[in-house]
Amino acid sequence: MSGPVGALIYVLLAPLVGGMLGGIDRIVSARMQSRMGPPVLQPFYDVLKLLGKRPTVVNHFQNFYVTCFLVFIIVTGAIFFGGGDILLAIFALTVGAIFLVLAAYAPNSPYSNIGAERELLQMMAYEPMLLITAMGMYVVAGSFNVRDIVRFREGLLGYLPAIFLGFLFVLTIKLRKSPFDLSMSHHAHQELVKGLTTELSGPSLAVVEVAHWYENVFLLGFVYLFFAWLGPVIAVAATFAVYLFEMLIDNVYARLTWKFTVRVSWLAAGLLGGVNLLLVFYMFRGRL
Amino acid sequence: MSFLKKSPWVMHYDASSCNGCDIEVLACLTPVYDVERFGIVNTGNPKHADILLITGGVNEQNMNVVRTIYDQMTDPKVVVAIGACAGSGGIFRECYNVHRGVESVIPVDVYVPGCAARPEAIIDAVVRGLGVLEEKAERMKKEPRGGKVKA
Numbered sequence: 001m002s003g004p005v006g007a008l009i010y011v012l013l014a015p016l017v018g019g020m021l022g023g024i025d026r027i028v029s030a031r032m033q034s035r036m037g038p039p040v041l042q043p044f045y046d047v048l049k050l051l052g053k054r055p056t057v058v059n060h061f062q063n064f065y066v067t068c069f070l071v072f073i074i075v076t077g078a079i080f081f082g083g084g085d086i087l088l089a090i091f092a093l094t095v096g097a098i099f100l101v102l103a104a105y106a107p108n109s110p111y112s113n114i115g116a117e118r119e120l121l122q123m124m125a126y127e128p129m130l131l132i133t134a135m136g137m138y139v140v141a142g143s144f145n146v147r148d149i150v151r152f153r154e155g156l157l158g159y160l161p162a163i164f165l166g167f168l169f170v171l172t173i174k175l176r177k178s179p180f181d182l183s184m185s186h187h188a189h190q191e192l193v194k195g196l197t198t199e200l201s202g203p204s205l206a207v208v209e210v211a212h213w214y215e216n217v218f219l220l221g222f223v224y225l226f227f228a229w230l231g232p233v234i235a236v237a238a239t240f241a242v243y244l245f246e247m248l249i250d251n252v253y254a255r256l257t258w259k260f261t262v263r264v265s266w267l268a269a270g271l272l273g274g275v276n277l278l279l280v281f282y283m284f285r286g287r288l
Numbered sequence: 289m290s291f292l293k294k295s296p297w298v299m300h301y302d303a304s305s306c307n308g309c310d311i312e313v314l315a316c317l318t319p320v321y322d323v324e325r326f327g328i329v330n331t332g333n334p335k336h337a338d339i340l341l342i343t344g345g346v347n348e349q350n351m352n353v354v355r356t357i358y359d360q361m362t363d364p365k366v367v368v369a370i371g372a373c374a375g376s377g378g379i380f381r382e383c384y385n386v387h388r389g390v391e392s393v394i395p396v397d398v399y400v401p402g403c404a405a406r407p408e409a410i411i412d413a414v415v416r417g418l419g420v421l422e423e424k425a426e427r428m429k430k431e432p433r434g435g436k437v438k439a
Contacts, residue, residue, distance in 0.1 A: 026324075035322040042327050045294035049338075052290055052425065054363040056335070194333050201335035201362050 003147075007082035010217070014077055018213025019043045021220075025247055032251045047209050053202035058107035065103035066204045070211040072096030077218040083147030086134045093218070097123055100196060100208070107199040115195020119183035121258045125265040126170035132273035136163040137225065139280045146225070155229045159280050164226050166272035168242065170265055174219055176212075177250035180261050290425050292338060292364065293418045295327040299337035299361075303354055303390065304380075305344030308404035309371035313341055315407045323411060334360040339417050341410070342396075345373035345380050346387045358394040364424035366417040369396045370410055372403040379403070 023040035030037025039045075057063060076092040079085065097119070104116035138144050140159045141152035149156070157164055173180040184196040197208055223242050227235035256264075302310050316323045317330055331337050334357045346354055358367065369390040372378035377388040390396050397420045400413040 030322070030324060033319065035319045036325045037322075038324050038327050042295065045291045045327055046297075048291040049295040052292065053338075054428065056362045194331075194336075197336075198333055199335065205336065 003082050007078035010077045010081035011074060014217040015210055015213045018210075018215075018217045019047070021216060021243065022213065025243075028244065028247050029251055032248070043209070043213075047206045050201075050206035050209070051203050055203050056201050057204065058109070058199045062103050062106045062200065063204055065099045065106060066200065066207050066211075068099040069096050069103060070207050070214070072099060073211045073214045073218070077214055077221070080146055080218055080221055083145060083150075085144050086137065086146055086149065087131075087144050089146075089218070090130055090134055093215075094123065094127065096211070096215075100211075103200070103204075104196040104198075109199050111195065111198040115183045115198060118258055119196055121262055122173050122180065122183055125180075125262045126173045128266060129166050129170040129269040129273050132269055132277055133160075133163055133167045133222075136160045136273070136277050136280060139277070139284050142284075149225050150228045153229050157226045157229075159283070160226070160276055162272040162276035166268045166276075167222070167226075168245075169268045169272070171219060171223070171242075172246060172249055173261070173265065175216060175246055177246050179249075179253035179256040180265075181250075181255060182258050182261060185255070290422060292421050292425055295329075296338045296414065296418055296421065297329045297331045297336055298339045298341055298414065299331055299334055299357070300341045300343075301354065301357055303342050303344040303346040303350050303374070304386070305371065305373060309343035309374070309402075312404050312407050313343065313370065313410060316410055321407050321411060323414070326415075328414060334358075335362060337361055338365060338421060339414060340365065340367045341370055341414075342367065342374050342390045343370045345377040345383075346390055346393050347383075348385045348387075351387060351393050354390070354393050364421055364428055366397045366421045366424070367394060368398045368400065368410075368413050368417050370400045370413070371405045372401065375399045375401065 020040065020043075022043035023038070026042060027037040027040060072092055073096040076089050076096060079092060080089040101116045101119050101123075104112045104119065134144065137149050137156065137160070140156060141149040143149065176184055176186065178185070182195070184194060197205055200208060220239050220243060223239045224235050227238040229235075230238065300310070300313050315321060316328075334340070338361075340358065340361060342354065358365075367390065369375055373380060374390045374396075377383075377386050380386045381388055387393060398413045398417045400409050402409055
């Protein structure tokens with residue numbers, strides 16, 4: 001996939017893929033709990049239903065922020081799947097996440113505000129590792145551009161095993177899976193756990209859902225980079241296996257506190273990310 | 289057709305019930321009945337819910353809570369009153385602080401009899417509620433664009 005074509009394919013197909021992944025996620029989770037689970041198209045039904053509800057807003061800025069969240073997540077994925085700069089994609093992702101936080105801060109609701117604060121803490125927890133991952137890829141592949149990283153044929157995973165583990169760690173935060181689904185969980189029965197989206201309803205909630213589909217596809221694209229040298233078929237299968245692994249983690253662990261989340265993810269970033277980055281830096285220092 | 293039927297999100301509120309009906313509502317979510325098969329999800333947030341399941345006869349203290357929850361739900365919405373108490377006040381009917389059923393506070397669309405109501409009956413009531421939900425959605429579409437302004 002080259003440049004604009006890849007980006008266009010992402011914009012058009014990511015919601016379909018993301019929604020299907022969401023449906024598979026719900027079925028697999030249900031089976032792990034010895035339930036039948038909903039149909040695989042359930043996430044689409046949910047979003048289409050939400051679009052049909054009467055729009056109710058607490059604060060009119062909310063919708064603006066939520067739309068910006070969607071736009072920037074799409075921009076993130078478009079940069080990434082267009083073969084662009086991976087750092088730029090990460091920064092666009094951060095801007096998108098900040099807009100979601102603003103949307104949660106807009107209404108004067110304690111649950112929503114606590115969700116926003118927790119989301120900021122989560123961002124603090126995952127950002128260092130995400131950047132270290134990008135740096136590691138740069139040192140090994142010699143470029144920040146996704147199209148060059150994909151073409152790196154020596155096996156990114158072999159050089160960056162610890163960074164990959166650290167990335168899996170923060171991927172759990174980013175995919176909003178237990179034990180790190182502090183700011184907004186998909187299976188929440190209390191207001192506090194629904195956090196960010198407490199005050200969003202109907203169409204604006206649907207926009208957030210669609211943005212999450214885009215986001216999940218982007219994140220799995222990131223995972224794909226580690227396996228790209230194996231060829232597309234095996235790499236996609238490996239990426240899906242990683243997603244299944246995240247589902248398992250989601251169902252096995254209870255929710256942790258924000259203090260533990262920040263502490264343990266910085267530890268992972270420092271130990272797994274930092275050490276691996278130093279190693280590859282010395283291995284490739286001649287090239288830099 | 290609308291997608292309301294395929295993804296009804298329910299919210300459960302205990303308005304001074306003895307917990308008998310509450311346990312039966314929760315039983316619907318267990319692997320035995322697993323209502324998620326039909327896309328029914330239990331949310332804790334009235335703003336996300338389509339169907340409000342109320343158990344208990346509503347007393348003086350939680351009357352306003354019930355009203356607030358109902359007002360916070362976005363249209364179209366349906367209320368299902370579960371159990372004898374929610375229907376008429378039940379065994380607590382003569383109590384000085386108990387209202388005589390949910391309908392004395394908010395409009396109810398479907399009643400479930402029983403003390404306690406059985407999970408099968410609750411699921412049946414939710415499915416009947418879907419028909420009402422559909423009707424309300426149709427009516428909503430015919431309203432002028434923008435709809436009525438809610439306080």
